Amino acid sequence: GAGVSQSPRYKVAKRGQDVALRCDPISGHVSLFWYQQALGQGPEFLTYFQNEAQLDKSGLPSDRFFAERPEGSVSTLKIQRTQQEDSAVYLCASSLDWGGLRNIQYFGAGTRLSVL
Amino acid sequence: AQKVTQAQTEISVVEKEDVTLDCVYETRDTTYYLFWYKQPPSGELVFLIRRNSFDEQNEISGRYSWNFQKSTSSFNFTITASQVVDSAVYFCALNTDKLIFGTGTRLQVFP
Numbered sequence: 001g002a003g004v005s006q007s008p009r010y011k012v013a014k015r016g017q018d019v020a021l022r023c024d025p026i027s028g029h030v031s032l033f034w035y036q037q038a039l040g041q042g043p044e045f046l047t048y049f050q051n052e053a054q055l056d057k058s059g060l061p062s063d064r065f066f067a068e069r070p071e072g073s074v075s076t077l078k079i080q081r082t083q084q085e086d087s088a089v090y091l092c093a094s095s096l097d098w099g100g101l102r103n104i105q106y107f108g109a110g111t112r113l114s115v116l
Numbered sequence: 117a118q119k120v121t122q123a124q125t126e127i128s129v130v131e132k133e134d135v136t137l138d139c140v141y142e143t144r145d146t147t148y149y150l151f152w153y154k155q156p157p158s159g160e161l162v163f164l165i166r167r168n169s170f171d172e173q174n175e176i177s178g179r180y181s182w183n184f185q186k187s188t189s190s191f192n193f194t195i196t197a198s199q200v201v202d203s204a205v206y207f208c209a210l211n212t213d214k215l216i217f218g219t220g221t222r223l224q225v226f227p
Contacts, residue, residue, distance in 0.1 A: 003160070004160075033215075040219070040220075041219055041220075042120075042207050042209075042217030042218050042219050042220050043161070043207075043215075043217050044217070045214045045215065045216070048214075056214070059214070089159065091160075091161070093161075101147065101148060101149045101168075101211045101212065101213075102149050102166065102168065102211075104151075104163050104166060105163075105215060106163065107153075107160050107161040107162075108160055109158055109159040109160040110159045110160070112159075
């Protein structure tokens, strides 16, 4: 596709359930980023991939959060044993080149996760 | 520490008014990039502009203009003759290692 695609757009989970959020980046983009956006806030960095290598996961809030990009294209963000505080919009972004400061990140529309 | 402050939480204007969105950033790094993104109700962030720390030249693109002043650590965004389609949340962001966003300014343009 032309842009970053995320699925599902909306996800409702019961507390304690596991969820998996998918990101399909722009074709050929090397770098992929995940962000968490709480209501009324700006996106906050979670993790970064360069191809299949996860180079930075310093923003993951707990060990319940896990991300992978096994073939260097599609990525999945998994949240185990969801908690109410995990409710947020999860945004994925990709950029053409390695994660340099100047690179423009192109964002998907996000997955809105609601944990009941 | 790196920080971006967008003090204006929400701005409402009537169509054709000019509006300026403020952005103040903090960093000790000498090399960095600043960005503005627009987030319409559909949710995706749309890239508007990128500026590096060594280029203080202001930029104009149609009805949009940006004023970068290192002396005040500000990177303000002005929309001239606003339109209803400009209604969105606008984010300023700083990249010194990771992209750090401000809390955003919600702009509502009324007809």
